[in-house]
Amino acid sequence: MSESIIKNHSRELTIAAAIALYLLPLLGMDMTTYLTLTIAGVAMGMMIFLVASGMSLIFGLMDVINFAHGVCFAWGAYVAFSVFNYFDKLVAADSLLANFMVFLIAVAAAVIVVGIVGIIMERVLIRKVYGSHLFQILITFGGMVVLRELIRIIWGPNDEVMPIPLKFQGNWNIFDIIILKYPIYAILLGLMVFIIIQMVLKRTKLGKIVRAGVENPDMVQAMGHNIFLMFTGVFAVGTALAAIGGLAMAIFSVQVYPDMGDAYLIFAFIVVIIGGLGSITGSLVGALIVGLSYNYVAYLLPPLAVGVNILIMVIILLIKPTGLFAAGK
């Protein structure tokens, strides 16, 4: 009897257990702190989602492990840094419209520049090592070193303070709960990107071909679709998503530095493994799990902040080795 209830309602029970687990930190903090950490966690999750979704698409479709994905994140941040410095009047303007305009220019510039870097990387480096994970790790690691040194040459080796658009600063006070403005914008950005990716993947012919390619690239080729052209496009989109994540995180942490992608590369790997290779929904759920866990544990038990995510990854791998969501979802 109880077994059949568990079997029939396993999805509902899992969601209930997850909610209970994420309410557990309330035992060690007050509601205001909990809500502040939750918003920060969701915002961090959304930024990790941007990095992880690109990596998941690349991994899922092309079976490529890209160690240079983190440095694309840093490139996005530095391109935005340059845009914000160039349009400093728009950044400093006391106008939401002007601030959003410069933000959109930064997003467009980061997507274009890093997308082109992605195309060059795929054509010059990755295309030679399809099917060989060892060579992929070596060659993308090399690419990462080159791209990071280029950051040092172009923008300098030191940490820089990221200019923040004026209206992105400050907070709202709602019933004595302090809500920072920028994390809310970051959450909206992440959601918007998620919806756009889902629309493209589910509603367009190209998106359907990409989803099919994640499941069976040979069959997609045998149906008359040029998978290598698709690989180039997906690689460019994947790196561009990392760039958007980088610029979002640079505004969040108010700094840019050449190694800033490294920590987020680890988070992205954890998210991709938790969510399932090639699954965008999986990337979103995985990123939220990682972002929230990191923030709660960093407050309650700071030394275990990263460790808890590795522990979650191990548990999910033991229960569901393919990740929470199937490829192409």
Added chain:
Amino acid sequence: MTDTLLKVDGIHTFIGQHHILQGVSFEAKTEGVTVLLGRNGAGKSTTLKTIMGLLPAKQGKIVYKGKPIQAKKPHQIARMGIGFVPENMGIFSELTVEENMQVAMLKDDIAAQKRLEDVLQMFTTLKDFWGAKAGILSGGQKQMLAIARAIVNETSLLLIDEPTKGLAPIIIDALIEAINQIKQHSVVLLVEQNFYMASQVGDDFYILDDGMVVHNGRMQDLVEDDELQSRYLGITK
């Protein structure tokens, strides 16, 4: 005017270090069903994958409609009018039946929509599962979807790899009917281990053993030759 649609001439294919095809040669005429027979590991599936460009031919020539295709990429070969149904069917299980068909359709004009309607007339079951994920289909329904995808474009040559594998006899009879309909419009190159199926649809046959063609002829002759069936296919009556 030649009566050969596809000519495979002395192809050698390796998978890793293994020399699988060791000079396979055969022809498919401009009409009918040519069947590749042989035991497990004889090289039948490898032959189809090599024709499709999914495995590279190290030596030899593959000529389709008078043009060499052995150096072409799979998507170029598919766009020349060759459809492929692999052994594992290659269904995109996370996509719906409709999405599977959309991915397969290379054009979206009126003629393409008409062809889609014709294909769905042939496999009416697919309409019942149109919005459902292809992963939930039964083995026979998946096979029908795989064939439907392969013929929804203008296909001159259809390569089908062991369509009866794991299917119930009643489904096999439906497949026989479907292939007999398809052969009215397209040439079929069929890899099959089920001799009943092969004998019901085949016009010509080639027997492969250890990566080489060891015998060929008219299917009717093979059906009547018990000794040949026993020697090459292990069929005893």
